[in-house]
Amino acid sequence: MTTVPSLPRPYLLWLAGVQTGLLGDAALYFALGWAASGYGGGAAGLVLTAITVPRTLLVLFGGAVADRYGARPVLLAGDAVMLAATLLLAVAAVRLGTPLWLLVASGAVIGAVDAFHLPASGSMPRRLVPAELLPRALALRQAGGQVSVLLGAPLGGLLVASGGLAGTALADAASFGVVLLVVLRVRPAAGGRPAAGAPTGLLRAAAGALRLALRDRLLRAALLLTGAAAGGLLPVVSLLGPLLARTRGWSAGTAGLLGGAQAAGMLAVAGLVAWRGGLSRPGLGATAGLAVASAGTALLALAPGAATATGAAVLIGLGSGLFASHLGPLVLGSAADSHLSRVQGLLTLVQSTALILANPVLGALADACGPQVPTLVCALATSAAALAAAGSLRGSTVLMRG
Incomplete structure (x- = not known):
């Protein structure tokens, strides 16, 4: 019987810290949304926009900063800023209540810090885990993220009911304190230092990720699939369902x-991949996953009853999990050391842009034609993207690039 090697302890420690932070963040997002909903739907949308816009505008610059100065220093700075910001939010909520300007300002701070934190955090598995264990490491992170999403809203509701926005902000501050201590403890054995080479301007370095995407066939295909999944899958259950x-x-x-x-x-x-590992050809796994999710989306659009719709949602989840657990290792494992954080930032940019564009278009189409039509459009778009990218990703393997 083949023994499955264990993931490195530094990675597991770092991941435990990350999941603690994600749970605190999910609770705070619920609290901000709940407080904003008291001002109406437009105000709630404004707070969400205040998070999304700075994250989208700054994420490539944030990736360039992490590649220039190192992912770990960026994570330490981001965690320290969020620890201070959540403590200030708790104090302000006690003294001022929940004025709309405070909610919008808090959202803008979260989005701006995310723009630097997400690319640096996304590159850490590559810095802490050997190439052959990368699929399992990312799948375990994906599973933990799903658990945080599932538990975050109920936890946020409990914290809001007991302590209001101030209590929830204090809980999130505590989670950032834990994350800060973990990042101080964890030191990447390799790849955690700034990339060597002639210095260039940060804006020019950020644009380097776009130039890389234009000339790298694998990255172009991965970005196509990422955009299709973000715009064609994420709104299906949250908006169209x-x-x-x-x-x-x-x-x-x-x-x-x-x-x-x-x-x-x-x-x-994600649990299965974290336990046993992914397919030897992750490109095939990613395209197959998007195709399975596309079939589930079509079934959801045509479902005659709730039971069939629930089965379709499970199929969408299975396909989405197969897609994410294979595309992530393929992109992160093949990215050059000098561009690790910028590639992660580019993926985040594509996801955010696709969602910003897709949600209003799909909502308007649902108003005009009913929700079945945009759901079928999502199914067709994701299946077409899977077919278009299949040739570029066929036979791809996870390979560390220096």
């Missing part, structure tokens, strides 16, 4: 069950 439920007379509980079923499917695949 509830609209389908309303038009077909299903309950709110059924609409919520669709989201839970998708998360369960993703967890199942």
